[in-house]
Amino acid sequence: xxxxxxxxxxxxxxxxxxxxxxxxxxxxxxxxxxxxxxxxxxxxxxxxxxxxxxxxxxxxxxxxxxxxxxxxxxxxxxxxxxxxxxxxxxxxxxxxxxxxxxxxxxxxxxxxx
Amino acid sequence: xxxxxxxxxxxxxxxxxxxxxxxxxxxxxxxxxxxxxxxxxxxxxxxxxxxxxxxxxxxxxxxxxxxxxxxxxxxxxxxxxxxxxxxxxxxxxxxxxxxxxxxxxxxxxxxxx
Numbered sequence: 001x002x003x004x005x006x007x008x009x010x011x012x013x014x015x016x017x018x019x020x021x022x023x024x025x026x027x028x029x030x031x032x033x034x035x036x037x038x039x040x041x042x043x044x045x046x047x048x049x050x051x052x053x054x055x056x057x058x059x060x061x062x063x064x065x066x067x068x069x070x071x072x073x074x075x076x077x078x079x080x081x082x083x084x085x086x087x088x089x090x091x092x093x094x095x096x097x098x099x100x101x102x103x104x105x106x107x108x109x110x111x112x113x
Numbered sequence: 114x115x116x117x118x119x120x121x122x123x124x125x126x127x128x129x130x131x132x133x134x135x136x137x138x139x140x141x142x143x144x145x146x147x148x149x150x151x152x153x154x155x156x157x158x159x160x161x162x163x164x165x166x167x168x169x170x171x172x173x174x175x176x177x178x179x180x181x182x183x184x185x186x187x188x189x190x191x192x193x194x195x196x197x198x199x200x201x202x203x204x205x206x207x208x209x210x211x212x213x214x215x216x217x218x219x220x221x222x223x224x225x226x
Binding site: 043106 | 117144146154156161203205207213214217218220
């Protein structure tokens with residue numbers, strides 16, 4: 001069974017700051033890793049994913065994430081946040097062999113003006 | 114236009130009443146999901162559907178059943194609603210060649226009194 005851990009429940013930064021949201025997973029096989037964003041009162045929206053190849057993947061709105069097999073991590077980063085980036089961010093993992101997708105508990109990002 | 118539509122968006126029911134939550138997608142995706150989201154608990158998987166009449170229990174199926182008679186439509190049914198089923202319910206569909214890229218609806222907020 002895959003598990004996903006997002007160690008920070010809340011992160012607060014100022015507009016223009018860089019941010020890193022952490023995600024660690026446990027699974028020994030071939031997996032897909034993704035990040036989703038959820039604005040208040042809405043459903044989740046896909047940001048980016050990794051399966052193989054370049055460990056740094058680019059997503060929408062300037063987000064990128066880096067896969068590390070040695071650390072079992074897939075951290076999300078943005079170089080300069082905007083107030084509209086305030087949302088809850090979910091990391092997700094699934095095995096390539098099945099349809100089950102496991103989500104972390106989410107990280108609430110607050111961007112102050 | 115890739116879209117997952119959930120109806121109703123908001124619903125108040127009395128304990129013991131039946132509840133029908135409906136979900137439609139216009140992408141011909143085979144796999145669809147029902148999740149519930151509660152504060153502090155992240156997303157919990159209720160049911161997965163692999164295609165018409167091919168459904169599988171998720172992690173918390175008790176008290177729920179599903180119906181998928183057409184590929185584009187996936188319903189969640191609560192036959193006798195309980196107060197602990199008060200939650201926000203999300204439907205999602207998956208593009209099967211995409212790993213774990215899910216498309217989510219906007220959610221259905223159910224209150225059981």
